[in-house]
Amino acid sequence: xxxxxxxxxxxxxxxxxxxxxxxxxxxxxxxxxxxxxxxxxxxxxxxxxxxxxxxxxxxxxxxxxxxxxxxxxxxxxxxxxxxxxxxxxxxxxxxxxxxxxxxxxxxxxxxxxxxxxxxxxxxxxxxxxxxxxxxxxxxxxxxxxxxxxxxxxxxxxxxxxxxxxxxxxxxxxxxxxxxxxxxxxxxxxxxxxxxxxxxxxxxxxxxxxxxxxxxxxxxxxxxxxxxxxxxxxxxxxxxxxxxxxxxxx
Numbered sequence: 001x002x003x004x005x006x007x008x009x010x011x012x013x014x015x016x017x018x019x020x021x022x023x024x025x026x027x028x029x030x031x032x033x034x035x036x037x038x039x040x041x042x043x044x045x046x047x048x049x050x051x052x053x054x055x056x057x058x059x060x061x062x063x064x065x066x067x068x069x070x071x072x073x074x075x076x077x078x079x080x081x082x083x084x085x086x087x088x089x090x091x092x093x094x095x096x097x098x099x100x101x102x103x104x105x106x107x108x109x110x111x112x113x114x115x116x117x118x119x120x121x122x123x124x125x126x127x128x129x130x131x132x133x134x135x136x137x138x139x140x141x142x143x144x145x146x147x148x149x150x151x152x153x154x155x156x157x158x159x160x161x162x163x164x165x166x167x168x169x170x171x172x173x174x175x176x177x178x179x180x181x182x183x184x185x186x187x188x189x190x191x192x193x194x195x196x197x198x199x200x201x202x203x204x205x206x207x208x209x210x211x212x213x214x215x216x217x218x219x220x221x222x223x224x225x226x227x228x229x230x231x232x233x234x235x236x237x238x239x240x241x242x243x244x245x246x247x248x249x
Contacts, residue, residue, distance in 0.1 A: 003230040006031035009083040010229070011075065013066050013123065014093030016043040018192040019142070022218035023090055023225050024048075028055040030226060032088065035079050037064040066093045066119035067111075076126040085134060088229045089127045091120045091164075092142040096194070098153045109156045116160035117167075124171055128180070137180035138229045141168050142221070145188045145244050161186070165240055172238030181237035185224045188244025190216040212245035 010027045014020040016038030028034045028051045036051070038044035041063040048061035060082055065071040079086050094116045097108035120141055131137030146154055147161025164184060171182040189195055189206050195215060207213055224243050227233055 003030050003226060003232065005088075005229065008032045008087040008229075009035070009079060009085050010088035010090065011035045011037065011079055011086060011123075011127070012090040012092060013037045013064065013075075013119065016040060016047050018194075019187065019190060019218045019221050020090075020092040021047050022222040023092060024059075025051050025054070026219070026222040026226050027088065027090075027229065028052075028057045028059060030230075031057060032229075033058050033060075033083050035060045035062060035075070035082070037062050037066075037075055037093070039063065039065065064093075066123070067114040069122045072119065072122040073126050075123070076130070080130060086127050086130045087134070087136060088138045088140070089123060090140045090142065090225055090229075091123050093119055094142070094157075094160075096154070096157055098157070100153055101155045104155060112156035113160050113163075116157065117163045120164055120167060124167075124182070128175065131180050132175075132178055135179040137175075137178075138233075139168070139171065139180065139182040140225050140228050141182070141184050142225075143168075143184045143186045143240070145186050145242055145247055148186060148240070148242070168240075169238045176237050181228070181233065183228045183233070183237060184240040185221060185228070186240050186242045186244070187221050188216055188242065188247045190218060190221060190243075192218065209248045210245040211247075214245065216243060216245060 010032045012024040015024040015036040036048040045061040048059040052059040143161040143164040168184045
């Protein structure tokens with residue numbers, strides 16, 4: 001069965017590069033109207049322009065500071081003004097500020113929590129209103145296997161991603177009867193610019209814990225998001241799908 005998202009409206013945060021860009025592109029290829037959101041307007045517009053040229057489906061680029069509730073509310077408002085509905089929300093935006101716990105500053109803790117966790121609360125809350133009117137919605141929050149297994153030097157990141165999982169399960173319970181699903185995709189180590197910057201020795205250590213003996217690709221993550229956004233996943237909610245090559249957690 002092919003996946004057809006024609007007429008659906010999707011918002012993807014953090015979509016100016018990497019995993020978010022691939023998610024936005026994949027949803028558009030399957031027919032969705034996509035709002036690409038990023039911190040830099042020029043980069044986000046470039047992605048949206050490329051996607052629209054490639055898929056021939058309308059896209060919109062918007063500069064968004066996901067750590068600010070007002071910016072998120074404007075994001076949803078712009079999507080509603082453009083297309084009149086919000087069907088799919090993908091919360092992908094995130095940052096890292098790594099350090100061992102005793103060296104982790106209050107500022108770096110707050111920055112990661114605000115951007116990675118608070119943003120999910122803001123976006124889901126804002127998007128629920130139109131979704132409830134439609135009695136339809138697909139919410140997909142991007143967490144990480146680090147939120148499940150922890151990782152040295154990433155207490156703030158792990159806490160935020162674990163929080164996303166608990167939050168998503170709660171949303172699933174509260175709004176499942178309203179035609180809204182809420183699920184989590186938890187990527188493992190994915191081939192992105194951030195991973196490419198890691199020392200080879202560290203990457204070799206990581207690969208030893210991955211049964212498939214390779215890094216994942218942004219498309220691997222996008223495929224899971226596409227499935228959860230589709231009618232094929234209409235009876236799946238409150239779940240965590242690990243896209244991690246079987247990494248030992």
